[in-house]
Amino acid sequence: MKIKLPRKLVAGALAASIALSGALVAHYEGTRYTAYQDVTGTWTICNGHTRGVKAGDTATPQQCAAWRYEDL
Numbered sequence: 375m376k377i378k379l380p381r382k383l384v385a386g387a388l389a390a391s392i393a394l395s396g397a398l399v400a401h402y403e404g405t406r407y408t409a410y411q412d413v414t415g416t417w418t419i420c421n422g423h424t425r426g427v428k429a430g431d432t433a434t435p436q437q438c439a440a441w442r443y444e445d446l
Contacts, residue, residue, distance in 0.1 A: 408432050421445075 403421040409431040412418045417427040420438035423445055433441075 405435075405438060407434070407438070 405421055406419065409417050409419045409427050409429055412422075416424050417429060417431070418424050419427045419431055419433050419441075421442050423433075423438070423441040425445075
């Protein structure tokens with residue numbers, strides 16, 4: 375038996391799970407607005423964002439939120 379769920383319900387559930395994931399990542403990863411090297415030596419910023427990060431980079435809370443959304 376196949377159950378067909380309304381698209382709005384599926385979209386809402388997906389949005390809620392992304393929001394929850396973002397909150398959990400921010401809580402456990404922490405937020406740093408200046409680039410730092412993690413334990414493996416990878417340049418990292420915000421909540422674990424690494425793509426294109428280099429020494430001396432800084433970010434705003436808005437940039438961190440956007441990267442967290444993209445990364446998840």
